[in-house]
Amino acid sequence: MDSDHGSDEDDFQGIVTQKAPTGDNDEYYEDEDEKARAENFDDGGKDGPILDEQPNFRPIIGHEKAKSLVYSSSSSFSRKSSTLSSRMSSTSTSISTPTAVSLLLKIGKRRRITLDMFPSSLVDLATAGHTTMRLYIATQEGSPPPISRFKFTWNRLINASQGCRELQTKLLEVQSNEEIKTILIDYVWSAVAQVQGEIVAKACIIINGAYQIPGDMAPVQIKQAVMWLLETGAFADGDLNIKARTFNKQKPFCHQVLKDLIYNQGYGRKGEGVYYPEHFKGIPLALLVITTVAIKCSLRGYVNGNKATQEFSESVFKTRWEYYFKKLLVLQKKSPVWMKQMRDGLYQDILNLANLHYLGIDEDQMKDEDFGIDFEALKVIIIAQAA
Structure with missing residues (x-):
């Protein structure tokens, strides 16, 4: 866990604060099978276990609007990262300096980064990224490794921006400013502990x-x-x-x-x-x-x-x-x-x-569903009315 940024466990205040007695061993396992399986687990260094095939659909901005978030493979992530990097030289830095100063002033000594700290120009990107992370934690990987939080979270932001040119433009601008990028990543990562x-x-x-x-x-x-x-x-x-x-x-x-x-x-x-x-x-x-x-x-x-x-x-x-x-x-x-x-x-x-x-x-059921309506009878009624 990065000490410079808020602890992910802050979201568990009042829920879990006193450690139960666990004997001489610091690790607590309710049964031996759990310990053995946990020790043998290896994710192969991948972004995370993809347990089920997930739908690909494009994001629409805002809580009511950000309902479509695309999940990309690690290879897709690499291609998109390269594309983003190659385009950075021609990207506007209009949000960089003033936005970074504004964000840093708002944060001050506060450990928790909240959505209301972001300027309006970044709210949509932050919201879409946070929503993407929440969905990913609930449906793909409930416990991502903190050691790879930066890359893992940036990947979710790329996922969230797919299909929306405005978000992709903002993401390119953010990539050029390490202060804003770090703050945005911390905010999106907070969705892990939140869920x-x-x-x-x-x-x-x-x-x-x-x-x-x-x-x-x-x-x-x-x-x-x-x-x-x-x-x-x-x-x-x-x-x-x-x-x-x-x-x-x-x-x-x-x-x-x-x-x-x-x-x-x-x-x-x-x-x-x-x-x-x-x-x-x-x-x-x-x-x-x-x-x-x-x-x-x-x-x-x-x-x-x-x-x-x-x-x-x-x-x-x-x-x-x-x-x-x-x-x-x-x-x-x-x-x-x-x-x-x-x-x-x-x-x-x-x-x-x-x-x-x-x-x-x-969708297949919807195509064949008649909703209990006799459409042939409707035709007869229309013909009768026309006569």
Whole structure:
């Protein structure tokens, strides 16, 4: 984490601040499989795991307008970066000096960079980049490596500018000014912790009803129940009965809590699942992963028998993200039909819960859909009226 800029964990204030006892080892793993899989995880130095094929669509500016954000491959990123660099010599620097001074004065000693600090000429670019990053974290990679934050974030800004000449022009101007570029990147990167924090905060509320914790259990019973949930991984599986200590391993990622959390995060009044349905259709694997990780992190607040805030760290979140990412990949590889049915069913259930079932209708269905209208009968009526 860069010390010169605001900590990404600032977005978790009030959620996770006290570290749970973890024994002699600094790294906490609920089961040995998680530790082994986390140690073996290797992203090959790529930009990030692309779990599902994502739609390509162009950005329209503003919160209401920035609904289309293009995701490019690493090779595409290289080509576009070269194009940007080759054009810099002829690019206007009209926003460079005055904008940099204005931004630096607004920031002062504040650690957090907010949208209202940017001049109007950069608001659209900052908004589009931030939105792109939020979508990427929710649907592609929930825990990107901080060590590559600069390149990773710049890549998202390039994605956000595709298809919009105005944004591309602004991005070229920003590239020529390191002060503005760094500030913009810090702002867009803040979306990572923002999305993680939102999901964890919602999970902390939802788990009480989902697992009847604390319910009528004494602290010692709560501790035992939570440790069992974490050690077995039962918290995410179907047919869970905490008191009987039973669950169905043949229903992985089928607990109601996953559905409730995805619904609360993505399908509320400002939910991105509503604004950007193309990215959330069929429940991306990454969305299942980040949701599962948030629930697990929230349950850890009860490992001592009483609710307590927990210290949150990127390393803990990333370790768990990688573990469940790999688990889902195994399911996807070995049971692709089951996975598709599970994800499609989960998506449709969430749409029905949000009264947004129409978002689940694809274009092919729309072409053949008659909406219950007898068009031949309409022709007869028109002919009769003409006579």
